[in-house]
Amino acid sequence: xxxxxxxxxxxxxxxxxxxxxxxxxxxxxxxxxxxxxxxxxxxxxxxxxxxxxxxxxxxxxxxxxxxxxxxxxxxxxxxxxxxxxxxxxxxxxxxxxxxxxxxxxxxxxxxxxxxxxxxxxxxxxxxxxxxxxxxxxxxxxxxxxxxxxxxxxxxxxxxxxxxxxxxxxxxxxxxxxxxxxxxxxxxxxxxxxxxxxxxxxxxxxxxxxxxxxxxxxxxxxxx
Numbered sequence: 001x002x003x004x005x006x007x008x009x010x011x012x013x014x015x016x017x018x019x020x021x022x023x024x025x026x027x028x029x030x031x032x033x034x035x036x037x038x039x040x041x042x043x044x045x046x047x048x049x050x051x052x053x054x055x056x057x058x059x060x061x062x063x064x065x066x067x068x069x070x071x072x073x074x075x076x077x078x079x080x081x082x083x084x085x086x087x088x089x090x091x092x093x094x095x096x097x098x099x100x101x102x103x104x105x106x107x108x109x110x111x112x113x114x115x116x117x118x119x120x121x122x123x124x125x126x127x128x129x130x131x132x133x134x135x136x137x138x139x140x141x142x143x144x145x146x147x148x149x150x151x152x153x154x155x156x157x158x159x160x161x162x163x164x165x166x167x168x169x170x171x172x173x174x175x176x177x178x179x180x181x182x183x184x185x186x187x188x189x190x191x192x193x194x195x196x197x198x199x200x201x202x203x204x205x206x207x208x209x210x211x212x213x214x215x216x217x218x219x220x221x222x223x
Contacts, residue, residue: 037072038217039097041136043086043127044077044105047143047176047202051079051193059202063210066203071214074099082109083123090127094134100217102131103139103210105176107160111145112192117156121164128168137213138170141206143177171209178205 042048042060050058064073076093078085086106094102104127110120124140131138142161145154158174165172177194179201180186186198194202 036221037070038100038214038221039072039074040067040101040103041093041097041099042073042075042077042103042105043090043093044075044103044141045081045109046077046079046193047108048075048077048103048105049079050199052188052190053196053199057196057199059199059206062199062203063206066207067214070218071100077105080109081106082113082115083107083120083127084110087123087126087130090130094130094136098134099131099136101139101210101213102127102136103141103206104128104131105141105143107157108143108145111143111149111157114149114153117153117160120157121160124160124164125168128164128170132168137217138168139206139210139213140165140170140172141176142172142174144175144181171213173206173209176202176205 040063042063044060046052048058048060050061055061058075060073060075060077067073074093074097076089083106086104104124106127107120107124110117110123128138128140140161142158145157147154149157161172161174164170175181177198180194180198183198186195186201187193188195
């Protein structure tokens with residue numbers, strides 16, 4: 001006995017203490033693994049901000065659900081956002097969140113306001129460069145505008161996404177609302193915003209271009 005404590009109790013105490021330390025290490029490792037999950041940042045407008053529908057029904061929330069905790073999804077989308085507003089906000093968000101993948105879904109409001117496509121291109125190029133300089137992969141999510149804006153403006157608008165994808169070697173979803181925009185049943189009454197029923201289709205439009213980026217990030221984090 002030592003100080004009135006039997007040797008057997010001392011051994012048991014060491015065993016329990018060792019077990020607790022092991023548990024603490026496991027829990028800390030789990031927290032570390034959670035913190036090391038890849039981070040996806042969505043910079044978008046109302047199409048990604050679930051305008052007119054419940055937030056949990058939006059395609060970005062559905063994306064987080066599909067990833068099932070394997071990655072963190074940050075939705076920094078704001079209804080009415082232009083490429084100019086997004087470019088001004090991005091640096092601060094990247095600094096705080098340090099994303100591995102940035103999904104750029106901006107430009108629609110530039111088009112609806114008739115802003116110069118050259119200005120939109122400059123803003124998106126700045127966002128791509130900021131993201132890449134921070135070590136993030138970029139996925140461009142393209143959009144189209146109604147034909148009443150004139151074919152020349154429409155062509156100049158949509159070509160921005162393709163030229164940026166080529167110049168910066170980033171994947172592109174040419175039209176986020178493919179198989180949705182011309183289906184009245186999948187669009188809200190304003191004819192601009194998709195319904196809740198359209199959100200899984202939007203995610204399916206994004207997923208084929210996003211999945212290879214995710215695979216690359218997951219592989220890099222495992223090394």
